Amino acid sequence: MKMKTLVKINTERCKSCGLCVHVCPKKILSIGEVANSKGYYTVEVKDQSECIACAFCALICPDMALEVYREEKGE
């Protein structure tokens, strides 16, 4: 059974730069249609279930808009 993961997006910090979309090995991120207060179309997770919590997206995000969580075995 795949472990549960979560990519938490702080949409107000996202500047729609697309670097996370570019580096996600599972290609589950994309720039959505919803704009934040500054007018940036922010990133969205297309399919959280495919996420392997590698955190590449968070590593390369220049604005620290992403947090990544993963369910531990015991939970």
Next chain:
Amino acid sequence: MKAIFTKTAGLSDRPFHYCPGCTHGIIHRLIGELLEEMNLIEHTIGVAPVGCSGFCENYFTCDMIGAAHGRAVAVATGAKRARPDRFIFTYQGDGDGASIGLAETMSAAARGEKITSIFVNNCIYGMTGGQMAPTSLVGQKTSTSPYGRDAATMGYPLDLPKVLTQIEGAVYVASVSVDSPQAIKDAKKVLRKAFQVQLDGLGYSFVSILSTCPTNWGVNPVEALEWLQTKMKPHFALGELKVPATEGGSEA
């Protein structure tokens, strides 16, 4: 759920003012994380430059001093000599550190100042709107080299870390980049070593970090990463160019 990645206490909650895709933000994060992980936040005095990152004192949660353009390393020298017990780092762009501040950088290295200089090289002046920098590549079009940098009249890109390896007082010199998750992880390791060199009092540590400037390069953030990888990397020596002798590493 276990947190795999969350914000570091080394940075404030204030959103960055940098352009979308500008890798300054990544470099800030690495420094903030290291300050937290190495328990340095309360013992650190950072010195901010003039340029895009001239406002980084709003992001780092340690005490910061704002220096005049090009003078961060001299300011840091003054601060370190006043408080040798403090961890002192400078954060500069390529113009600040390799153009107007070149003498200050070279001289601090020659003196072996026990400070750590972080040199963010994006081959352009960002804040002022995209002018040619000392590290601009031959042929690179900027607002002050509109027909491309002409070596015959504007010279060649200055590979400052490579030069610094020749200076005895510079005991740790590295050149890294933040253009991929792997590169970012490696950059953090290098920064940690540079910080440790200062803590061990071995001498001057200098880390050059290749960085992007989508806005002034006139490309989108992803294209900027590719430009860095294909155009910049061939022109600058990369890796740990010099490690302290005590570490058994080979000299440059």
Next chain:
Amino acid sequence: MALLMKGNEAIAEAAIQAGCRLFYGYPITPSTEIPEYMAKKMKAVGGTYLQAESEIAAIYMVYGAGAVGERVMTGTSSPGFSLMQEGLSFLFAAEIPCVIVDVMRGGPGLGGLGPTQADYFQLTKGGGHGDYHAIVLAPFSVQEMVDLTKEAFDLADYYRNLVIIAADGILGQMMEPVEFPPVAGRKLEPKTWAASGAEGRPKNNVLSYYLTPELGEAENLRWGEKMSRIKETEQRFVEYEMEDADYAFVAFGTSSRITETAVDMLREEGIKVGLYRPVTLWPFPEKGLTARLNQIKGWMSIELSAGQMVDDVKLVVNGKAPVGFYGRQGGMTPEPEEVAAAFKAQLLGGE
């Protein structure tokens, strides 16, 4: 117990006694005994002397040390002082206390090594950019160099403002007996603003910029108030034979010593003249001068320059009496006889 000391060294010793433990400098005649003295003596008191690669680097090392809250000093001479001007503007805006010594020499350009007072405008009107002032103290003896240097550190901390000791090649190089009496000093606030490492307190930033015009104006108005406070309380001057004087010289530093002899000579001829000697070049001591306006029929500024302080004298006298000027340049100093003759020519119609 008096010591026979060279001016430059006396300044350095006074700084150390004032608790200064950091000196960043660059060699330049005729001020180099200051860094040399520091290089010898700082170690013994656990202080640091560091030779910078240039005066530009030196002033920003001062900036760094001052920003972390430590007493710090540099010493230079006119060409080096020119290189420091941007730094002085930054030091003012960041409100970083520090002490700078300018041992003036022949200018402009590489100039000469002899004494001048030709940095007066640069010292008092500000060679750097923006509306700012340094407190500028002008000793006229080795003893005053000691006393004013000690006070300079208190003034700098008290007002969080740069303080400059304006000396010249003669004062720096000459030897005179000097004493180092203990000084009470001012009651000073702890430097809670300093960027000294945020241990157990919220972080501090020491900066010199403002992002919006509104904030810019507010900051400048605040600094203006500080300047007014300093102008109100820190004007210093010394009067020589002014009580019954009909005419008065205005001169500071080396030129004031020569002028004192000219005063004596003229008095022997029955001409009642005095000397008004500014000790603070900024704030210019207009108070004492204004108090004499109804008494003095003619003023004369004696300077080692083409005439710079004379402008400030004219501003205060404001047309109430004639203001003459006599000076020598390039490192030359006038004989007292020249000063007396120029006075007669300009103010007594050549009698």
